[in-house]
Every structure is written in structure tokens, then in C-alpha cells.
Amino acid sequence: MSDIPKLTREQIAQRASLEFNDGDTVNLGWGIPNLIASYLPKKLTIYFHSENGILGMGRRANPGEEDYDLVDAMKVPVLLNPGGSFFHQADAHLMTRGGHLDVAVLGGFQVSEKGDLANWKIPGARGAGNIGGAMDIAAGAKKLIVCMEHTTKDGAPKIVRECIYPLTALACVHTIVTDLAVVDVTPGGLLLREVAPGWLPEQIQKLTGATLNFAGPVPEMRLA
Amino acid sequence: MKTKIVPDLDAAVADIRDGARIMFGGFGGAGFPNNLIQALARRGTRNITAISNNCGTRDGELGLVFKNKQISHVIAAFPGPHSNYFQEQFSKGEVTCEVVPQGILCERMRAAAAGLLGFYTTVGVATEVAIGKEEREIAGQRCILELPIHADFAFIKAHKADALGNLTYRLAARNFNPIMAMAAKFTIVEAEEIVPVGSIDPENVITPAIFVHRVVQAKGLRYV
Numbered sequence: 001m002s003d004i005p006k007l008t009r010e011q012i013a014q015r016a017s018l019e020f021n022d023g024d025t026v027n028l029g030w031g032i033p034n035l036i037a038s039y040l041p042k043k044l045t046i047y048f049h050s051e052n053g054i055l056g057m058g059r060r061a062n063p064g065e066e067d068y069d070l071v072d073a074m075k076v077p078v079l080l081n082p083g084g085s086f087f088h089q090a091d092a093h094l095m096t097r098g099g100h101l102d103v104a105v106l107g108g109f110q111v112s113e114k115g116d117l118a119n120w121k122i123p124g125a126r127g128a129g130n131i132g133g134a135m136d137i138a139a140g141a142k143k144l145i146v147c148m149e150h151t152t153k154d155g156a157p158k159i160v161r162e163c164i165y166p167l168t169a170l171a172c173v174h175t176i177v178t179d180l181a182v183v184d185v186t187p188g189g190l191l192l193r194e195v196a197p198g199w200l201p202e203q204i205q206k207l208t209g210a211t212l213n214f215a216g217p218v219p220e221m222r223l224a
Numbered sequence: 225m226k227t228k229i230v231p232d233l234d235a236a237v238a239d240i241r242d243g244a245r246i247m248f249g250g251f252g253g254a255g256f257p258n259n260l261i262q263a264l265a266r267r268g269t270r271n272i273t274a275i276s277n278n279c280g281t282r283d284g285e286l287g288l289v290f291k292n293k294q295i296s297h298v299i300a301a302f303p304g305p306h307s308n309y310f311q312e313q314f315s316k317g318e319v320t321c322e323v324v325p326q327g328i329l330c331e332r333m334r335a336a337a338a339g340l341l342g343f344y345t346t347v348g349v350a351t352e353v354a355i356g357k358e359e360r361e362i363a364g365q366r367c368i369l370e371l372p373i374h375a376d377f378a379f380i381k382a383h384k385a386d387a388l389g390n391l392t393y394r395l396a397a398r399n400f401n402p403i404m405a406m407a408a409k410f411t412i413v414e415a416e417e418i419v420p421v422g423s424i425d426p427e428n429v430i431t432p433a434i435f436v437h438r439v440v441q442a443k444g445l446r447y448v
């Protein structure tokens with residue numbers, strides 16, 4: 001089973017970008033989600049929100065263009081697009097919490113079959129954990145996509161019946177995009193919408209800690 | 225005319241006593257009052273409660289005062305992967321930490337600024353953040369009671385200030401600064417430029433003078 005290639009982190013990002021609609025305002029979290037801005041379909045206009053008080057955030061600055069007062073949430077210097085604006089952090093999270101964004105994309109350690117998300121603290125890891133904006137974003141997102149590898153490095157499922165890791169929020173995830181599948185969280189449980197090229201639904205089920213619903217052949221993941 | 229300008233950084237922090245609660249602006253390397261933080265390190269104030277998005281970046285930002293063991297408790301949203309002095313002291317139990325969702329950190333400070341005694345939010349429900357907090361249901365949604373975060377001082381990094389204390393900020397260096405300036409009992413500002421009263425267009429004042437108590441000019445200092 002492990003001979004069949006999985007998607008790369010960049011391909012996960014590329015696939016997730018296809019979930020956006022033209023004109024959406026989107027917040028991208030740490031990790032794989034942050035890669036999405038580089039893989040947007042050319043026909044879409046997407047407005048990026050950053051939790052440090054930016055709307056209309058543009059591409060990463062090239063060498064020589066950097067202004068370190070204009071950085072994204074991962075501290076990377078970026079540009080501002082025409083029509084962009086600045087505001088303080090409270091207003092930035094008023095936007096995340098208050099349902100003003102169209103889509104948010106976060107990384108994840110675990111997602112449960114009910115759409116519970118754990119993404120801020122690994123039990124036993126050093127330090128106090130890092131919540132950042134994730135709890136505000138998860139609680140307020142109209143549409144929350146989680147991008148992550150399907151399993152841990154040790155092969156343990158990250159899609160599970162119940163999250164064991166400390167929770168970020170209950171029942172907040174709408175869609176999970178992994179290196180093996182696109183999965184929707186529905187009232188009837190997890191729906192396997194797409195599989196990675198070459199993979200069978202049954203193989204993916206074995207690497208998943210909760211039941212995946214599918215009927216008949218499941219289409220392959222699109223990248224464009 | 226009353227002036228809030230003091231001659232140098234050490235004078236700006238001269239009356240900060242041991243045990244003070246201090247808010248520190250800044251996010252992602254932008255908008256940190258690094259000159260005031262260095263002055264606080266020289267002054268040697270101890271047993272500080274720090275309120276800040278992160279817990280320092282190696283020796284930079286709050287890293288310096290953690291290194292000097294001046295902080296005993298911190299309220300932060302994202303202690304951060306490079307907060308090595310904090311992490312070391314936290315793991316030994318020398319520093320305690322309350323990790324708070326970033327937007328809720330803002331709103332708790334804003335409650336303090338606004339004379340509000342608390343608010344209910346869905347953010348943090350069923351997570352470690354909810355431990356010890358009152359929970360109830362409003363309009364069919366589980367929510368928890370969050371209380372204000374007060375401080376004795378705020379350390380603020382502004383772009384321009386006048387002698388009355390009107391402030392502007394540059395780009396995304398605004399972040400937490402305007403909120404903390406409003407929330408603390410006594411607000412100390414390092415500004416890159418001090419400009420004549422009346423020269424900031426009143427429509428462009430971001431922090432009105434009423435929130436500011438002391439201003440010192442200092443060239444921006446940044447840890448990339």
C-alpha cells in the first residue's frame with residue numbers, strides 16, 4: 001500500500017484551493033494552508049485576510065521588496081494589494097469570530113468524525129501550547145477546511161472517532177483535505193468525496209480512525 | 225501646553241515597580257516596543273506579569289526579559305516556537321502561563337478598556353481554555369464567561385506621536401498596540417518620530433491622546 005505515492009504538501013494545498021469560490025475572503029493558517037496562496041487557480045480572485053490586521057494581503061515580498069512592518073501571520077514579509085487595508089488585532093478577530101470571512105483553512109493534528117478539531121497542543125510536548133488565532137477562527141468560520149497529512153509520521157490515523165489531543169473547537173470542520181483524500185463532515189458522518197490517484201477507498205479506510213462513507217467508485221482528487 | 229514627552233528611555237520606565245502587570249504590543253516581529261523592553265531589562269524590574277501575543281523570539285523582544293528572569297507569569301496567545309527562554313523556565317515551573325485564544329485576548333483587554341466586566345463567547349468551549357470558567361447556553365449555543373484583562377502599564381510602539389500623545393502606526397505594525405494602549409492604566413509609548421501637535425491629520429489619528437501617558441522618541445529596533 002505504501003508503494004502508491006501520496007500527495008505532497010504542495011499538492012494538498014493545490015487541491016484545497018479548488019474549494020474556494022471567486023471573490024471569497026479567506027484566512028490561511030500555519031503550515032500547509034499557508035502554501036495555498038501560491039497555488040490559486042488563475043481564474044479566481046481571492047482576498048486574503050491576516051489575523052495581524054490585513055485585508056487584501058498580497059504575495060510574498062521578493063528580495064529587496066521586504067518591509068518588516070508588513071508581514072503575514074507567519075512573520076513572512078508580504079505586499080498589500082490595491083484596495084487592501086490595515087486594522088488592529090481586535091478587529092481582525094472580530095472578522096474571524098463574527099462570521100465575516102467566507103473560508104478559513106487551518107492545519108490539524110486530529111479531526112473527529114463530528115468535525116471536532118485539535119490543532120494547538122501535542123500532549124507531552126515542551127511548552128504551553130500555541131493557540132494563536134485558531135480557536136477564534138474555528139469558532140467563527142462559515143466554512144472551515146483542514147489541510148493535513150492523513151496519518152502521523154508513525155502511521156497513526158489523524159481522522160479519528162474522538163480527538164485525544166487537546167481540542168481547538170467542537171464540530172467546526174466542514175472539509176478535510178489530506179495527502180490521500182477529500183473528506184466532508186456531514187450530519188450523517190464522514191463522506192469520502194475523492195481519493196488520491198491510485199488509491200482505493202478501502203485502503204484509505206484502513207488508515208482512518210473513523211468510518212468513511214462511500215458508495216460505488218469514488219472519483220480521484222483533482223489538482224486543477 | 226502639557227507635554228507627555230520624556231527625554232529618554234530609562235526615564236520612561238523609571239517608576240515601574242516589581243510585580244507590575246505590563247502589556248506589550250507586537251506581532252510577527254512588527255510593532256514591538258523593543259527599546260522600552262531593553263530599558264525594562266536595564267531597570268531590572270522583577271516578578272512581572274506580562275501580557276503579550278508571544279513570549280519572545282530568542283534573545284529578541286520579550287526574550288530579553290525572560291532571559292533575565294524578570295517575568296513570573298505570562299498571558300499569551302502564541303508563546304511561539306522561538307521563545308526558548310520562556311520554554312525552559314516554563315518546563316522548570318519558574319514561569320506560569322495562561323494561553324488564551326488570540327481574539328479573546330484582544331476582547332478581554334478591550335473589555336478592560338471599555339469598563340465592561342466580562343462577556344460570553346463560544347470560543348474555547350469544551351477546550352482547556354474553558355476550565356474553571358462559568359458555562360451557560362445562550363440562544364441554544366454553549367458559551368463561556370470571559371473576564372477583562374487589566375494592566376498597570378502598556379508598552380506601545382507607534383510610528384508618529386505628538387506631545388499630547390496622539391498616535392499613528394505603520395502598516396501591520398499596528399496589531400495589538402491600539403488595544404493595549406486603551407486597556408492599561410498607564411500607557412508608555414516609544415515613537416519613531418515625534419511631530420508637532422496638529423501635524424497629524426485628526427482623521428488619521430489611530431490612538432487618541434487620552435489613552436497615552438508618556439512618550440519617548442526611539443529609532444525602531446527590530447529582530448528579524
